[in-house]
Amino acid sequence: MPIPKEILSVERPKNTIVYAYGKNKDKYAVKKRIGCRYDKGRRIPVTGSTIGHIIDFKYVPIEESPECVSCSPVELKDWANVTLCNSLFSDILDELLCVYDRSDAIKIFCIAILRVCNPGIKDCELKEAYDTSFLSQTYPNVALSKNTVSKFLNDLGKACSRIELFMQNRANNVGLEHHLLVDGTLKSDESQINTLSDFSRKAKTKGTRDISVMFAFDLEKMEPVCSKCFPGNMLDITSYEAFIADNGIKKGIIVADKGIPASAAKEHFSDNPDLHYLNPIKRNAKVIDTYELHDYDGILSSSEDILYKKVKCEKADKWLYSFRNAAQASIEEKNYLKNAKRKGTYSHKQFLSKKSSFGTLVLESDLDMTPQVAYKTYSSRWEIELVMRFYKSACQFDETRVHDDYSVIATEFCDFLATILTFRLINKFDEVSLLDKMTYKKVMHILRRAKKVKHIDGDWRLIKTAPAQLDVLKKLGLIDAASTPKRKRGRPKKCV
Numbered sequence: 001m002p003i004p005k006e007i008l009s010v011e012r013p014k015n016t017i018v019y020a021y022g023k024n025k026d027k028y029a030v031k032k033r034i035g036c037r038y039d040k041g042r043r044i045p046v047t048g049s050t051i052g053h054i055i056d057f058k059y060v061p062i063e064e065s066p067e068c069v070s071c072s073p074v075e076l077k078d079w080a081n082v083t084l085c086n087s088l089f090s091d092i093l094d095e096l097l098c099v100y101d102r103s104d105a106i107k108i109f110c111i112a113i114l115r116v117c118n119p120g121i122k123d124c125e126l127k128e129a130y131d132t133s134f135l136s137q138t139y140p141n142v143a144l145s146k147n148t149v150s151k152f153l154n155d156l157g158k159a160c161s162r163i164e165l166f167m168q169n170r171a172n173n174v175g176l177e178h179h180l181l182v183d184g185t186l187k188s189d190e191s192q193i194n195t196l197s198d199f200s201r202k203a204k205t206k207g208t209r210d211i212s213v214m215f216a217f218d219l220e221k222m223e224p225v226c227s228k229c230f231p232g233n234m235l236d237i238t239s240y241e242a243f244i245a246d247n248g249i250k251k252g253i254i255v256a257d258k259g260i261p262a263s264a265a266k267e268h269f270s271d272n273p274d275l276h277y278l279n280p281i282k283r284n285a286k287v288i289d290t291y292e293l294h295d296y297d298g299i300l301s302s303s304e305d306i307l308y309k310k311v312k313c314e315k316a317d318k319w320l321y322s323f324r325n326a327a328q329a330s331i332e333e334k335n336y337l338k339n340a341k342r343k344g345t346y347s348h349k350q351f352l353s354k355k356s357s358f359g360t361l362v363l364e365s366d367l368d369m370t371p372q373v374a375y376k377t378y379s380s381r382w383e384i385e386l387v388m389r390f391y392k393s394a395c396q397f398d399e400t401r402v403h404d405d406y407s408v409i410a411t412e413f414c415d416f417l418a419t420i421l422t423f424r425l426i427n428k429f430d431e432v433s434l435l436d437k438m439t440y441k442k443v444m445h446i447l448r449r450a451k452k453v454k455h456i457d458g459d460w461r462l463i464k465t466a467p468a469q470l471d472v473l474k475k476l477g478l479i480d481a482a483s484t485p486k487r488k489r490g491r492p493k494k495c496v
Helices: 080-097 102-117 123-131 146-158 160-172 236-246 262-271 286-290 326-343 348-355 371-379 382-394 405-431 440-449 467-475
Strands: 016-021 027-039 042-055 058-061 076-078 179-188 210-218 223-231 252-255 275-280 306-313 318-325 360-365 451-454 460-462
Touching (some): 080 102, 080 160, 102 123, 146 405, 179 382, 223 236, 223 405, 262 275, 275 371, 326 348
Parallel strands (some): 179 252, 252 275
Antiparallel strands (some): 318 360, 451 460
8 A cells, every 4th residue: 555645745854764554554654774785786775773653744753762781882991001101102103113004003002001001911801901991092993802812913923024123123223332131031831832832941840831032121221122032942042142133133232141151142243343242251261260360450449349350361352350249258158158067068178169259250241341330230230130020020921821833922022012111111100209109010000090981071081089199190290280289287276
């Protein structure tokens, strides 16, 4: 039955159609057209849901019901932590854009920030953390679902030459006078399918398989420069040359430990005249007796109990710097005697042979420097221990949760970026003297509590926060430092 003309002539929204319904087809509803489809070359309109009815020759729209809460956007989000991380880390995004497509660079960037702001977070939890943080406002529509991240990390690891290029670009920015602290650490990896997981030298103690991760830390910038992962059964001395060659370290001064001698990368040092080294040598090395390095020439001007001697090796074209710390020597002598008494193995001849080496340190370098500078430079090596400590504890990167080689390489790359950000946060906290009164973990806890909520008018506003926590946000420059003057404590004086 055709619809009456007087019904069709009733004013209603554009791009709608009228259809009759009911037992006698005497009721009329209005549906909205949502598009068209092709059927044998013909365009056939496609209608959507009913948006109203025609009653008594008038169009009556259906009132829209509120959206279900499960479909509603998140309106309370972490703000301070991700905002500070974004501001300190923005130049890394520029470095990533030199190597990766913009969408990939932003995804890597967001993963690194989320791992710092949520220590120990799993890949399957990244989506939830992203949606509930202000990263989703700053960088919208980043795909971080469980399956997406899993495939992305696998693809990221397959393109490992780009990771290498990124590391080389960072190494190229190292200054000639910068000191690079190099060291390695072990991470648990019980995967049965990747070639990096193997039993390390600590297998008897840990009882697990490991992978080895080597870092270079810029002492002047106070942040990691580059990293690379190796099989767990490889010693640092074995992977040392591959590490500095693959990462393109061609300038600066490398400060390593006894397990990574310069001889392990002799060719690389000779091919790069702007790259130098400062390494300790073992206490039983023959050169110590050859050059009589325990016959000291004087006392360091900065200390009352550290003796020194400096010798040039003509054949090897290097300098040797020998030191003896009297306080450390006393401690080592006491511990030696204590252990000898406990074991019942004291030998006066053996004691005299070892006594001269207690508290000693011998450094070798291809640079001519004062003993004062050499000792001070090597004494700063404890900074690399902080890198390893924060890498494993603060960031909770002590275990690899992925399995195949590609995912391990990609995950370690994201962890490396997160480590850079962690040290930038530490430097920032130290700059504004926050670490004088609280720990790094406490400051991050305060930042996470500083959230923003979206109000009815559409504005995002900081939730009510304790004054002490507001002071932290002000020191970090996250909110305006201007504040209302405080009232004096106590009651006002009474008028006489």
